[in-house]
Each structure stands twice: as structure tokens, then as C-alpha cells.
Amino acid sequence: MSTPLLQVENLSVSFNTEDGVVKAVDGVSWSIEAGQSLGIVGESGSGKTVGGLTLLGLTRSGRTTVSGRAMFEGSDLVSMGDASLRAVRGKGIAMIFQDPLSSLHPFYRVGDQIIEAIQAHSQTPKKVARARAAELLALVGIPDPKARLDAYPHEFSGGMRQRAMIAMALSNEPRLLIADEPTTALDVTVQAQILELLDRLRRELQMALVIITHDLGVVAETAEQVAVMYAGRIVEQSPVNELFSQPMHPYTWGLLRSIPKLTGPRDEALLPIPGRPPSLISRPKGCAFAERCAYAEDACRLTDPLLATTADGRRSACLIPHERRMAAWPALAAGGTEADALKVVRGTK
Amino acid sequence: MSEPVLKVRDLVKHFPITRGVVLQREVGAVRAVDGVSFDVAQGETLGLVGETGCGKSTTARMLARLIDPTSGEIEFDGENLSGIKGRALKEARRQIQMVFQDPYSSLNPRKRVGSIIEEPLRIHGLLSEGDARRKRVQELMDRVGLNPEHYNRFPHEFSGGQRQRIGVARAIALGPRLLIADEPVSALDVSIQAQILNLLKDLQKDMGLTIIFIAHDLSVVRHMCDRVAVMYLGKIAEIAPNEDLYSHPRHPYTEALLAAVPSPEPGRSGRTRALLGGDVPSPANPPVACRFHTRCAYADAICSAEEPFLVQRDGSVAACHHPLSG
Amino acid sequence: MARYIARRLLWTVVLMFAVSVVTFVIFYVLPSADPAALRAGRHASPQQIEEIRHKYHLDKSLLDQLSFYFKGILLHGDFGISYVNDQPVAKLVFSRLPATISVAVGAAVLWLLSGVAIGIISAVRRHSKLDRTTMSLALVGISAPVYWLGLVALYLFADDIGLIPLFGGSGSYQPITEDPLAWLNSMILPWVVLAVAFAAFYSRLLRGTLIEVMGEDYIRTARAKGLPERTVVMHHGVRAAITPIVTAFGLDLGALLGGAVLVEIVFNIPGIGRLAYDAILHSDLFLIQGTVLLAAFFVIGANLVVDVVYAYLDPRVRYE
Numbered sequence: 001m002s003t004p005l006l007q008v009e010n011l012s013v014s015f016n017t018e019d020g021v022v023k024a025v026d027g028v029s030w031s032i033e034a035g036q037s038l039g040i041v042g043e044s045g046s047g048k049t050v051g052g053l054t055l056l057g058l059t060r061s062g063r064t065t066v067s068g069r070a071m072f073e074g075s076d077l078v079s080m081g082d083a084s085l086r087a088v089r090g091k092g093i094a095m096i097f098q099d100p101l102s103s104l105h106p107f108y109r110v111g112d113q114i115i116e117a118i119q120a121h122s123q124t125p126k127k128v129a130r131a132r133a134a135e136l137l138a139l140v141g142i143p144d145p146k147a148r149l150d151a152y153p154h155e156f157s158g159g160m161r162q163r164a165m166i167a168m169a170l171s172n173e174p175r176l177l178i179a180d181e182p183t184t185a186l187d188v189t190v191q192a193q194i195l196e197l198l199d200r201l202r203r204e205l206q207m208a209l210v211i212i213t214h215d216l217g218v219v220a221e222t223a224e225q226v227a228v229m230y231a232g233r234i235v236e237q238s239p240v241n242e243l244f245s246q247p248m249h250p251y252t253w254g255l256l257r258s259i260p261k262l263t264g265p266r267d268e269a270l271l272p273i274p275g276r277p278p279s280l281i282s283r284p285k286g287c288a289f290a291e292r293c294a295y296a297e298d299a300c301r302l303t304d305p306l307l308a309t310t311a312d313g314r315r316s317a318c319l320i321p322h323e324r325r326m327a328a329w330p331a332l333a334a335g336g337t338e339a340d341a342l343k344v345v346r347g348t349k
Numbered sequence: 350m351s352e353p354v355l356k357v358r359d360l361v362k363h364f365p366i367t368r369g370v371v372l373q374r375e376v377g378a379v380r381a382v383d384g385v386s387f388d389v390a391q392g393e394t395l396g397l398v399g400e401t402g403c404g405k406s407t408t409a410r411m412l413a414r415l416i417d418p419t420s421g422e423i424e425f426d427g428e429n430l431s432g433i434k435g436r437a438l439k440e441a442r443r444q445i446q447m448v449f450q451d452p453y454s455s456l457n458p459r460k461r462v463g464s465i466i467e468e469p470l471r472i473h474g475l476l477s478e479g480d481a482r483r484k485r486v487q488e489l490m491d492r493v494g495l496n497p498e499h500y501n502r503f504p505h506e507f508s509g510g511q512r513q514r515i516g517v518a519r520a521i522a523l524g525p526r527l528l529i530a531d532e533p534v535s536a537l538d539v540s541i542q543a544q545i546l547n548l549l550k551d552l553q554k555d556m557g558l559t560i561i562f563i564a565h566d567l568s569v570v571r572h573m574c575d576r577v578a579v580m581y582l583g584k585i586a587e588i589a590p591n592e593d594l595y596s597h598p599r600h601p602y603t604e605a606l607l608a609a610v611p612s613p614e615p616g617r618s619g620r621t622r623a624l625l626g627g628d629v630p631s632p633a634n635p636p637v638a639c640r641f642h643t644r645c646a647y648a649d650a651i652c653s654a655e656e657p658f659l660v661q662r663d664g665s666v667a668a669c670h671h672p673l674s675g
Numbered sequence: 676m677a678r679y680i681a682r683r684l685l686w687t688v689v690l691m692f693a694v695s696v697v698t699f700v701i702f703y704v705l706p707s708a709d710p711a712a713l714r715a716g717r718h719a720s721p722q723q724i725e726e727i728r729h730k731y732h733l734d735k736s737l738l739d740q741l742s743f744y745f746k747g748i749l750l751h752g753d754f755g756i757s758y759v760n761d762q763p764v765a766k767l768v769f770s771r772l773p774a775t776i777s778v779a780v781g782a783a784v785l786w787l788l789s790g791v792a793i794g795i796i797s798a799v800r801r802h803s804k805l806d807r808t809t810m811s812l813a814l815v816g817i818s819a820p821v822y823w824l825g826l827v828a829l830y831l832f833a834d835d836i837g838l839i840p841l842f843g844g845s846g847s848y849q850p851i852t853e854d855p856l857a858w859l860n861s862m863i864l865p866w867v868v869l870a871v872a873f874a875a876f877y878s879r880l881l882r883g884t885l886i887e888v889m890g891e892d893y894i895r896t897a898r899a900k901g902l903p904e905r906t907v908v909m910h911h912g913v914r915a916a917i918t919p920i921v922t923a924f925g926l927d928l929g930a931l932l933g934g935a936v937l938v939e940i941v942f943n944i945p946g947i948g949r950l951a952y953d954a955i956l957h958s959d960l961f962l963i964q965g966t967v968l969l970a971a972f973f974v975i976g977a978n979l980v981v982d983v984v985y986a987y988l989d990p991r992v993r994y995e
Contacts, residue, residue, distance in 0.1 A: 043538035044509075056899055062802075082904070090901035102892035105911055106991060116910075117900040152990045157628040158401070168900065187400040188565065189625040192609035196624060214539060217611030244614060258543035260572035262595065262610055269550075270572065272543030276508050 004031035004071075005175055005208050006055075006093075011068035011078070013047070013054050020281040024050040026232035027068070029307070032225075034175060037202055037209040039223030039240070041216060041255075045277055047232040048212045052178045054078075056095055057085045073175070091121045094169035098181035100161035104153035110137075110164050111149025117171045136167035140197060159190035166197065176208045177201075183218060195221050216259060220244060228252050231277055231288035234307055237315040248316040248325055250293045253332055268335060287319065294338040295320060295328075295345045320345055353388035354559055355412075355527060360385045360421035362407050366633060379633045381407040383583035384421070386659075389527075394553065394560040396574030396591075398567060398606070400629050403580040405563045409531045412561060413447045414438060425527065443473055446525040450532035452512035456504040462515055463500040466490065469522045489518040493548060510541035514548065521552060528553075529561045534569060546573060567610050571595055579603045582632055582640040589665035599667035602641045639670065647671045679986055687979045694971045699744055702964045704737060714960045716758040723758070731755065754968065755961030757954070764965035768947060774848055775946035777858070778865050778938060779931035786870035787924060790877025791917075797878060798885035798916075799908055809878065816875030825868045825941035832864060848944045865942045869935060873927060877920060884916040891915070918988055922981050929977020933970025 013025040025047040032038045042048040053059045070077040097103045114133040137145035140163040183191035202209045227237040236249035254273035275292040290296040307317040328344040363378035382404040389395045397405040410416045423430040449455040467486045476482040487497035493514040534542040578588040587600035598604040605625040642652035657668045711728035732743045747753035754764040797806040834840040849857040897911040934948030954962035986992040
């Protein structure tokens with residue numbers, strides 16, 4: 001295996017707040033190779049967004065503590081000085097965000113904002129940069145790009161704004177694009193367009209893509225590998241097909257069983273995960289999911305499970321033996337009850 | 350279908366656009382809702398779906414009489430709601446309640462949860478005795494899955510899902526017959542969404558509620574609704590029983606919407622589906638004839654010349670010159 | 676944009692008309708005493724009073740008076756005559772205008788520059804010692820009354836009574852046209868004294884808005900693009916945070932041009948403020964009316980300028 005484009009090792013991020021230290025990201029490791037795509041899925045508070053922002057130093061402040069390493073093309077983003085990190089931002093790694101309206105400066109023309117991004121990393125003359133900006137708008141599928149350069153963000157529709165954000169992110173041909181909930185604020189039809197655009201750009205430009213989302217549908221469409229986060233940690237990482245066909249972690253099971261589907265029988269009751277995520281200030285002892293897990297044993301409340309790698313390169317953090325978990329899922333997938341699955345997990349069936 | 354409890358006829362809401370230096374004159378209108386008709390049967394759940402600006406939320410607000418329709422009729426339980434005022438309106442509001450999208454901004458942060466839930470009781474002068482009212486509020490809290498002991502807490506002490514439960518408790522406090530849920534779960538995490546959806550379904554069963562369920566998430570709508578109305582630019586494109594709509598969409602717009610939903614089953618779409626291009630046109634200046642013809646893959650000359658009417662084919666009613674066959 | 680400006684202009688005209696009518700009501704309708712005697716000053720002879728009554732149609736109906744009042748203002752620039760000074764009000768006011776402009780504009784430049792600079796530094800270095808010190812001083816600056824500050828400044832720095840006489844000529848205004856150096860010398864203390872409270876207010880205002888703006892999503896985008904922090908703060912942050920400052924600045928300057936009363940009195944500057952003050956002392960009704968109208972027009976005019984500048988700064992305002 002070649003050296004990954006970005007290798008995150010044991011990344012932790014905590015914030016000092018009035019209520020105490022919030023451990024938003026708690027020892028997360030993942031890597032991505034050039035041109036690949038990784039989905040990071042989690043609910044609010046799982047640390048997925050904070051992790052992404054931290055890679056670009058966007059959480060740096062007097063109240064934040066970051067540890068671990070993030071090796072990008074031979075240098076560590078975590079320990080890097082502000083000036084060097086600035087050279088990486090937008091050039092090596094670009095980022096787009098959830099709300100394209102608030103993410104674009106309301107007072108500047110879209111073209112000028114893209115030109116500014118180009119000129120942040122090179123001494124490109126304004127005229128050349130402007131021509132390049134128009135090319136970028138065309139690349140992301142904005143019609144009549146030359147004229148649209150002079151528009152303000154509020155004159156664009158939601159989908160066009162996100163396209164403009166993507167054009168801006170592409171302006172210095174980054175090797176990695178981090179997309180943080182890029183379609184959450186958009187309509188489904190526009191979401192489909194943006195997801196397709198991101199996928200096309202990744203393939204055409206050989207640009208790696210990290211897509212951070214709460215939506216399992218979005219990762220299913222865009223990611224090759226998926227990391228599922230819960231309470232600041234990765235609880236499972238699998239190739240996308242396996243994640244849906246043979247998920248390994250009880251939390252992933254819960255997620256898959258709680259979402260309504262567009263096909264298949266409809267009258268089944270949804271099976272929500274009971275309770276809610278734990279406090280990140282005083283993390284419970286043992287597995288953070290144990291409180292909500294139907295299969296938790298006494299040991300789960302005492303011992304912190306490690307993220308273990310299986311023979312086929314997948315990873316999961318659960319104390320229940322891997323084989324039993326693999327045996328339990330088919331029953332659940334077929335609509336079986338947790339009690340049935342529990343018997344399998346306990347080995348009584 | 351049994352006699353409908355809610356009948357909506359030619360409902361229209363235009364928001365005027367004004368111009369002028371001193372004297373503002375009307376130069377046009379945002380046609381948020383432009384002639385919508387449907388029936389809802391007792392105990393049924395009707396879904397309203399569509400993209401931003403299709404008029405689904407405006408329709409909901411008119412049904413709840415939070416805004417006045419420009420024209421059209423809303424008949425609830427045999428009574429015309431469109432023109433009523435004062436006491437009659439207050440009585441109607443007892444019957445029709447609303448649950449909102451954002452559980453963070455729809456609850457007054459300075460009020461205790463108990464007083465938020467009891468507010469409708471107070472306004473309608475029910476259970477005037479403090480003890481009885483408090484007891485009722487605690488029953489309601491228990492019913493929606495909140496700990497009744499948390500009566501004296503403030504909204505910020507609850508999580509998003511719990512806040513939405515508070516919103517639901519407030520909505521059912523008066524024992525309404527029609528519940529209008531406007532994107533009730535879109536601000537919630539997936540694992541919490543299911544809790545609220547199940548709660549709404551349970552309540553419907555227990556109380557015999559009729560529900561108008563508005564959402565942009567088509568999977569959620571599929572799970573919740575008996576019939577679904579697809580709206581586009583202020584009009585109904587298609588209205589059909591759930592099974593028909595999802596398995597055999599008649600209107601090309603319905604088909605495109607369904608195709609756009611990312612599926613949590615990788616490989617299902619296989620990237621062969623036709624993506625709907627472009628954005629929704631402005632409701633201030635909608636396309637003539639069929640409003641969808643500018644984005645429709647099947648459109649031909651007639652679609653930009655004549656407006657299609659809603660026509661029944663099998664169970665589905667669709668407004669299209671070239672309806673899709675099974 | 677043109678339509679927007681046209682609308683604002685029209686509103687300005689309407690507003691000026693309304694203010695003129697209100698002023699008319701206050702000065703012609705409300706007083707119950709003999710209107711001619713009121714205008715004649717304290718030591719007028721009965722003849723003079725009759726003359727005024729006749730000249731300004733004070734013996735006619737109110738409607739006639741109103742039409743005469745507007746004709747005078749609009750056609751002849753006639754705001755009446757100050758019988759105390761025995762000069763037309765318009766001439767008096769315009770002779771005093773340069774002094775007031777000197778005070779107001781000089782102070783405005785000073786407070787704008789210092790207020791904005793302090794605001795930016797405090798916002799960027801939030802919670803630092805520098806921030807805490809400047810913001811505490813700003814609170815003092817806002818709280819200190821101008822006349823007190825003026826007297827203290829004179830006591831410390833004036834060349835006649837001052838302990839450290841740095842600024843000769845404080846308290847003896849010289850027009851800039853006669854002796855620029857003496858003018859500058861006489862202006863420094865008034866500028867500083869007048870600017871202190873405004874600078875303090877502006878720095879706190881800008882600090883607050885800038886801190887809020889720096890938390891916006893588009894600031895995160897600017898950083899993610901790899902822009903230097905300086906550009907992020909100045910080009911993206913301050914650019915967005917400056918709009919309330921522009922509003923406040925326009926209105927404050929407009930109000931001051933109508934007369935910086937306290938400073939003009941403390942430093943003995945013959946400006947509009949002093950003129951108005953003296954007019955009140957001497958019950959010089961025409962002059963009071965003239966200064967009131969002038970002050971109102973300045974504020975309304977400033978409002979117009981602010982609206983136009985605002986639309987220039989924020990493209991969303993233009994787009995209606």
C-alpha cells in the first residue's frame with residue numbers, strides 16, 4: 001500500500017467551556033489515499049464536523065486543545081505553524097460547508113471571492129484569475145459563467161451557491177476536498193445534482209473526497225469507505241457496500257433500523273435507538289454506546305472497547321465477539337426483533 | 350373513502366410584490382399557493398411534499414389559519430373556515446393544531462415547560478383549577494414520553510427530540526382532531542427522528558387524529574402517510590395513495606423527486622437515473638401552461654401551450670399531458 | 676440603485692417639509708403671547724413690534740402665516756431677522772457655520788480613526804489585557820460629561836490657565852482662513868474632548884459587531900481559502916462589521932453640524948451651538964427657529980447620505 005494522502009492518527013480535540021472540558025473528538029484515526037472517497041457519518045455531537053475543521057486548523061483558539069497527528073503529504077497538520085497551515089488551506093486541502101448562503105461573503109461578488117481564493121496561493125494577475133474563475137464556474141455547471149462572476153451570492157439559488165463554493169474550493173486544484181454536510185440545506189433534487197457533481201469532480205480531477213454527513217443515503221451515494229462516529233470516536237469503519245449489507249457495530253445496526261426506507265415493506269414500525277448520546281464532558285466508563293445498546297453486557301460498562309481491525313480490513317469497536325455480531329445482523333436485517341438478535345449475540349441460539 | 354373531514358377547494362395565497370417611490374402599487378404576486386384542492390378523510394394522514402417554494406408550508410399555515418387565504422375554501426367538519434373570525438375561529442383552532450419544524454425556536458425559552466404545554470388550556474379557559482390543569486399537563490407529558498417531574502424545567506434543559514415532544518404535547522393538549530405537522534423531524538438526528546415519528550403514529554391511533562404531514566424527506570413521508578400530494582410551484586402535480594405514488598408515479602415530477610432521493614442502499618441507483626436539472630423557477634413568475642415543462646424530460650409542444658388538469662387514472666390523480674404508465 | 680436613491684431623496688424632501696411644519700407649529704401656533712413681541716427681543720419699542728407684525732404677516736391667519744413662512748424659506752432663504760443682533764438669521768447662521776464645521780469634522784476624523792482602530796484591536800485580541808484596558812477606558816470615556824472633560828482639559832493644557840500649557844490659543848478661536856496654525860492650535864483640545872466619548876462608543880460598537888461577524892460562516896470560508904489572518908479580519912470581517920459604524924457616524928456628524936453646543940461654549944468657539952445657546956438666553960425667537968431648522972436639516976441630510984452609503988456597502992439593500 002502506498003503512503004496515504006492524509007493519515008489521521010489518534011486525533012483528539014477538546015474545548016474548554018464554562019461547564020467543563022468538552023472532549024469533542026477522542027482519539028480518532030483514519031486515512032485516505034489520493035482520489036479516494038471517505039464518508040464520515042454521525043449524529044450531531046459525534047465530533048464529525050469538529051474533526052474536519054481541526055484538520056485545517058479552523059478550531060484553533062486559546063480554548064481548544066488538539067493532540068495526535070494528521071500527516072498530509074509528509075507534514076503534520078496538527079503541529080504545523082499557522083503560516084505553513086495557511087499554505088495548505090485551500091491549496092492542499094479545500095473545504096466546503098453546510099450552508100452555502102452564510103458561507104459566502106454577502107458583500108462581495110461571487111467572481112471576486114473566487115479570484116481572491118486563486119490569488120491567495122499564487123501571484124496570478126487579476127485578468128488571468130478572472131478567466132480561471134469563469135472556467136471553474138463552468139466546470140461546476142453554472143450556466144453563463146462569465147456573466148455570473150459579477151453576481152452577488154444572494155442573487156444565486158441555493159444549489160448555485162453550493163456550486164460556487166465548490167468552484168472556489170477547486171480553484172487551487174486541491175488534492176483533498178472536505179465536504180461538511182454539503183447538501184443538508186438543499187432540496188433533494190438539488191442535493192442529487194451536487195452529489196453527482198462531487199463524484200464527477202473526484203473522478204475527473206483525481207481529488208480525494210471526505211464527505212461528512214448525518215445522512216446514510218448521502219454516504220451510500222458518494223463514499224467508498226465509511227467511518228461511523230459516535231460520541232467523538234469511530235465505532236465502525238467499513239467499505240460502503242459492507243456497511244449496509246453487513247454492519248458490524250450495534251450503533252450502525254440501530255441507525256440502519258431507525259431510518260424509513262423508500263422501498264420494501266412500509267408498515268413496519270421504525271425502531272428508534274432509545275435514549276440519547278452521552279455527555280462529552282463526563283464520558284461514561286466503558287463503551288459510550290452501552291447505555292443505549294440492547295446487547296450490552298456488564299463488561300461493556302466497565303471496559304472501553306478498542307477499534308479492532310478484522311481480517312478483511314474493516315474496523316469496529318465492540319466488546320461482543322466479532323463472529324457473534326456478524327451472525328446476529330441477518331436476523332435484524334430481515335426485520336427480526338432485538339430479542340432474537342440478542343440470543344445470537346449471547347450465543348444461546 | 351368515507352366522507353372527508355377536511356375539504357380544501359381552490360385554495361390560493363398570493364403575496365403581493367409592490368413597487369413605487371411613495372405610493373406602493375402592486376406589480377405582481379408571489380403565487381405561493383395557486384389553486385390547491387384536496388380532501389382528507391377522518392383518521393387519515395396526508396403527506397405534502399415538494400421542493401422549497403412549492404407552497405407546502407404556506408398551505409399548512411392557511412389550514413391552521415395562521416395566515417388568511419387570498420381565496421378558496423377550507424371546510425373542516427362541514428364548517429367553512431375561510432371567513433370565520435373571533436369566537437368561531439378560536440373554536441376551530443381547538444380542533445386544528447400545529448407542530449413546527451424547529452423545536453429550538455418554537456418554544457419560548459423564558460417559560461417553563463409546564464406553562465408552555467398548559468398555555469392552550471389557559472387560552473381556551475379549560476380546567477381553570479390549577480391542580481386539575483397541572484395534572485392534565487403531567488398526563489400530557491407522560492403521554493408524549495417526557496418525565497412529568499420535569500414540569501418546572503426550561504426548554505433549554507431538554508434535547509432536540511425532547512423539545513419536539515414538548516411541541517407535540519402542546520399541540521395535543523386541547524384534544525384536536527386535525528394535526529398539521531410541518532417538517533416535524535427534519536431538525537432532528539436520525540435516531541431521534543424515529544422516536545418522534547413513532548410517537549405521532551401512536552397518538553394518531555389513540556386519538557383518532559387526522560394528520561397533514563409536511564416533509565421534504567420522501568422516505569419519512571412514505572413511512573407516515575396514507576396518501577401523498579406532490580406540490581410544484583403552488584399547484585398539486587399529483588395526489589395518490591402511498592403505494593401507488595411510490596411504486597408507480599404518474600407525474601414526471603414525482604418520478605424525478607423519487608429518483609433524487611439518495612438511498613441508503615448503495616448501488617441501487619447505479620448512477621443511471623435521470624437527474625432533474627436546474628432549480629425551481631421563481632413562484633413570482635412561474636412557467637406558463639404546465640409549470641413543470643421547463644425541467645421535464647417528457648415535455649413537448651402541448652406542455653408549454655396548455656395547462657394540464659388533474660385527471661384520475663387508477664388510484665392516482667395527476668396533472669400531466671403525458672402521464673407515466675405503470 | 677437609481678430607484679433606491681430616488682426613493683430616499685423623495686423621502687428626504689417629505690421629511691424636511693414635515694419638520695418645517697412641526698417647527699412652524701412650535702414657533703407660531705403654540706406660543707400664546709404676542710407673536711410679534713416674542714420675536715422682537717427684550718428691548719423692543721412698540722413701533723418695532725408693529726413693524727415685525729406687519730412684515731411677517733403675524734396679524735394674518737395662521738394659514739397665511741404658514742404660506743409666508745414657506746415662501747420666505749424656499750424663495751428668499753429668509754429665516755427671519757435676529758433683532759437682538761440686528762442681522763438676518765440666515766447670514767448669522769452662515770457666518771457661524773465654519774467654526775462648527777471645524778469642530779465637528781476635525782473631531783469626527785479623530786474619533787472615527789481612533790474608535791475603529793481600537794475596536795478592531797480589541798475584537799481581535801479579545802479578552803487580552805489590552806482589550807480589557809481599552810474597554811474599561813472606553814466606559815469611562817462614554818460616561819464622562821463633555822463639559823467636565825473640556826474644563827479639565829483647559830485646566831491642564833490651556834496656555835493661560837493650564838498646568839502644562841501645550842496648546843496655545845485654546846479658548847480663542849481663529850478662523851482657518853486667517854491663521855491656519857493658530858486655528859489648528861485652538862482646535863486640538865476641542866477635537867480631543869469632543870472625540871473622546873464618540874471614540875469610546877465607536878470602539879465598543881465595532882468591537883461587539885466584529886466579534887459577532889468573526890463567528891460567521893463566511894469568515895470560516897475565508898480562513899479555509901488560505902487567506903492571511905490580516906486579510907480575513909480587514910477584508911472580510913471589518914468590511915461586514917463596519918455598516919453600523921457608518922450609520923452611527925453619519926447621524927452623529929449630522930447632529931454635530933447642527934451645533935456642538937457644549938464644546939463650543941466651554942472652548943469659546945463662535946459656532947452654531949453657541950449661537951443657539953445665546954439665542955435661547957436672549958429669547959431671540961427667529962434665531963432659535965433658524966438654528967432648530969438647520970439642525971433638523973443636517974440630521975435629515977445625514978440620514979440620506981447614510982442610506983445611500985449603506986446601499987453602496989451592502990449589495991443586499993440595493994437589491995429590492
